[in-house]
Amino acid sequence: xxxxxxxxxxxxxxxxxGDESDLNVVAPWAGPVVDEATGALxxxxxxxxxxxTSVGWPKPGHEPRAIALNEAILKDLxxxxxxxxxxxxxxxxxxxxxxxLSIWTDEEALNGFLMSEAHLAAARHVRELMFDWEGANWxxxxxxxxxxxxxxxxxxxxxxxxxPSEFESPDH
Numbered sequence: 551x552x553x554x555x556x557x558x559x560x561x562x563x564x565x566x567x568g569d570e571s572d573l574n575v576v577a578p579w580a581g582p583v584v585d586e587a588t589g590a591l592x593x594x595x596x597x598x599x600x601x602x603t604s605v606g607w608p609k610p611g612h613e614p615r616a617i618a619l620n621e622a623i624l625k626d627l628x629x630x631x632x633x634x635x636x637x638x639x640x641x642x643x644x645x646x647x648x649x650x651l652s653i654w655t656d657e658e659a660l661n662g663f664l665m666s667e668a669h670l671a672a673a674r675h676v677r678e679l680m681f682d683w684e685g686a687n688w689x690x691x692x693x694x695x696x697x698x699x700x701x702x703x704x705x706x707x708x709x710x711x712x713x714p715s716e717f718e719s720p721d722h
Contacts (some may be wrong), residue, residue, distance in 0.1 A: 558645065562682045562715035565607045566706065568644035570699075579696050580628070581635035583653070591635075595693040599634065600654040603702035604685035607645045612679045619675060622668040627652075630666070632659020639699055645681065651702050653693065660687060682715050 559565045578589050585592045608616055627636060636652040654660040663669060676683055686702075686709040 558681060562684060562710065565645065565647070565682050566605075566684070566703075566710065568641075568647065570641035570644045570647060570703075572643045573639050573641045573647075573649070573699060575637060575639045577636070577638035579635050579637045581633055581653070583634045584696070589696075591693070591696055595634070595653070595690070598656065598689060598691055599693065600657055600660050600687050601652070601690055601693070601697055602654060602660055602685065602687035603649065603651045603705060604683065605647055605649045605702075605706065606676070606683040607647050607681040608679060609681055615675065616679050619668075619672040619679075623672055626666050626668040627663060630659070630663045632656065632662065635696065637696075649699055649702065651697060651699060653697075657687075684710065684715075 559568065580586075583592055583595060584590070627633065632655040634653040634655060636650065638651075639649045641647045641649075652660075654663075684706055686705050688705060
């Protein structure tokens, strides 16, 4: 709605600092460590595990292709070995920013997903489909409550390099 009323940011920082006050969880936490009734952890996660997050800002007009690629990713993601929990959210106010937050047993499990056929197929089209994108992951040895998208945004802010985006989309 508001996308046409304001200019599209020209930098990753511009997208990342956008208003996400309407961030809507479109897929609540799910996975083997999540209590379906409460949406919380069944019990604290102790021992090393990995938390990962990503966000992208999709370009309008590419929805059918993006939806097909995302459906393939999600079909694989929810049954991926090593996935402990995942949640997804979208902010229409911030150029339909699409956020993911997940917990994995280890880096090998996360990399298995990142190198999966479905994920690589989408990655090959990311410059065509997205204004910009970023991701980060971090190791944890104890997780008492599920991380929030605010936690994820803070991690991305800390990891983001100053200057122009490495994404370098020609549409910027």
